[in-house]
Amino acid sequence: MNANFETHDLGTPGLDKAGPLDGFEYSSFRNPGIVMQPERLAAFQPSRISASRALIAQMIRERWSFRCKRFSIARDGLGEALYEVEARGYVFSFPIYSFRPSKEGRTGRIIGTAWDMMGAMVEGRLSDADFAATRRELPKLYRGRATPLTLTWFRANRSGRVFDRCVEALAKGQQPEPEMLWKAGYTMRNTGLDGNGTFGTRSFVTLEKDHPLRWALSAQMLSAYMMRVFAADLVDHFAQLDGGDQAVTLAPGLRRYLGVGNGSALGLMYFVNNRPKLVNRWIWIREKSIARAKMLDVAAEPALLDRLADGLDRLATFRAEDMTEYGRYPKSGDVAQELQAIAAEVRVLKSRLHAAGAAPLAAFSAALEGRYSDHAVESCLSALIDLVPEYAQAQVQSLVVDEEVTGTPEMTVGQLRKVLGTEYGWCWQIDLQSTEANHFIWYKSRNAEEPRRGPRKDIDAKHGLGLDLPRLVLTLDAALAGVPADTSIARFLVAHPDLRQITTRVQSLAGMTYHSPHANIMAADFVPAHITKCLNSGLHGLDKTVDSLDRVIRGILFQGAPLPEEVMAGTACADWSAPPRSESIKQEESLA
Structure with a gap:
């Protein structure tokens, strides 16, 4: 492959087509050549830009209401429930169908055929006919069809041991052991959440401009939140059936601590490839929020540094108490020590503000690089976003993306080569020639309906999913090099129809430099978990990934997230993330 390093740089953040720069200079944004490295993406941490946290912030700000309209479930698990959520004048119905637990066909993957619960989110108040139709269609899954105005279908399984022990304790008039709940974190785990046209659900791009769930991933996050609500209600319900008058309900402090379990695998690599505009837009608004926080005048408002240090202390406590084994990623205790050290540096910065230059947080953040791990630095950047909560929330509301890719046939060959040279320079700077660099192929499993990767020697290339971005870019550039620069792309594609897809992709994403990981995902040493972790932790907002x-x-x-009754009463805590382990224990002791 051509290694023309002189004319292909790493790229600089270009103009985001989705919105203005709000007065920021390009230099305020981090270089995509750093941000889009897989290892750095894996270090992204939950923040106010994460979908789950942004949804809770919106709930609190707008005082959404929640009602359980029906709850008829037998002790064996068979039955149904119906919830309604009102938000900004819109009503959403959540029909829930509960089943007897079964080991046969039970799996956390999308190929499962048995679940402990299935549910849907439907706009408006659900009629009896649509409730029955949804109950009939949901179990069919890929053969089923959603009723009109359905936004999502979802399904989940109980965490058997923890769920059962909670029921046993409550039935005896006792609260479950807080330490057990701290370690587990949930009593039900998501096994599938679909929408945006799947199964006939409503496409999100058709949602009205004032729709409270118009921004990307908000509908999915609300569905996951309602899984959490149902799981806690089901625990209380079974305890009452078992214990009668002596049964108690789950204490608010413990109920708040329980979230929803979630697992994701190789399918998110396919998501990143198919949703480049969403990926770009989300990382863009994250970088904008970080840049805004770095520009704060902390000399005029030194209390901001106290807030930052306190936020880092909170994260450090959460990490220090977290005994989870993270595999290839840094130990939580090590990150906790780094966060404590960074918090100490913030306090030193406050004491020396008189000698600090302009935008001291920008210089402070830059000085962290290389001295602390990527995970600690990204945790600090998430804490920085907490200093601009209103700005961050406004950015999330702008996360409305049309993923349609359209070509520009009138563009010239010379113009397209310039885009490749400035925005895809990384493709020339990675190994694409060695045997190890071409080890894997990505394909779709016929049995599992999921993306897979396997050794290229074992799988026919015709089954490939076309995810080989760097090689496609270099192939395109080589073909363009043999054509006069003033030739139109329309004429070029007449002669090279096989390059239409990559050409259209490059044209449609021109100027959006945070859309694709800078990686050869076919390489033997590529770690898919890096990308999955970025989306789960950073974009979705999962903890303990x-x-x-x-x-x-x-x-x-949603571990630590406010309860529906707190949202409705206006008593919900906006700073709920990273709850300390001791908090749930203290709350439980106060109830004893």
Whole structure:
């Protein structure tokens, strides 16, 4: 492959087509050549830009209401429930169908055929006919069809041991052991959440401009939140059936601590490839929020540094108490020590503000690089975003993305080569020639309906999913090099129809420099878990994201998040993330 390093640089952040720069200079944004490295993406941490945290912030700000309209479930698990959520004048119905637990066909993957619960989110108040139709269609899954105005279908399984022990304790009039709940983090785990056209659900791009769930991933996050609500209600319900008058309900402090379990694997690599505009837009608004925080005038408002240091202390405590084994990623205790050291540096910065230059947080953040791990630095950047909560929330509301890719046939060959040279320079700077660099091929499993990767020697290339971005870019550039620079792309594609897809992709994403990981995902040493962890931890907002086999990431959503009744009463805590282990224990002791 051509290694023309002189004319292909790492790229600089270009103009985001989705919105203005808000007065920021390009220099305020981090170089995509650093940010888009897989190892750095894996270090992204939950923040106010994460979908789960942004949804809770919106719930609190807008005082959403939650009601259980029906709850009829037998002790064996068979039955149904119905919830309604009102948000900004919109009503959403959540029909829930509960089943008897079964080991046969039970799996955390999308190929499962048996679940402990299935549910849907439907706009408006659900009619009896649509409730029955949804109950009939949901178990069919890929053969089923959603009713009109359905936004999502979802399914989940109980965490058997923890779920059962909670029920046993509550039935006896006791609270479950806080330490057990701290270690587990959930009593039900998500096994599938689909929408945006799947199964006939409503496409999100058709949502009205004032729709409260118009921004990307908000509908999925609300569905996951309602899984959490149902799981806790089911625990209380079974305890009452077993214990009668002596049964108690789960204490608010413990209930708040329980989130929803979640696991993701290779499918998220396919998501990144198919949703480049969403990936770009999310990382872009994250970088904008970080840049805004770095520009804060902390000399005029030194209390901001106290908030930053306190936020780092909170994260350090959360990490120090977390005994989870993270595989290839840094030990939580090590990150905790780094965060404590960074918090101490923040306090030193406050004491020396008189000698600090302009934008001291920008210089402070830059000075962290190389002295602390990527995970600690990204944790600090997440804490920085907490200093601009209103700005961050406004950015999330702008996360409305049309993923359609369209070509520009009038563009010239010379113009397209310039885009390749400035925005895809990394493709020339990685090994694509060695045997190890071409070890894997990505394909779709016929049985599992999931993306897979396997040794190229074992799989026919015709089954490949076309995810080989760097090689496609170099192939395109080589073909363009043999054509006069003033030739139109329309004429070029007449002669090279096989390059239409990569050409259209490059044209559609021109100027968006945070859309694709800078990686050769076919290489033997590529770690898919890096990308999965970025999406689960950074984009979705999962905590305790554990790597398994370098390709599966498991974690917890909404651990510590406010309860529906707190949101409705206006007593919900906006700073709920990273709850300390001792908090749930203290709350339980106060109830004893």
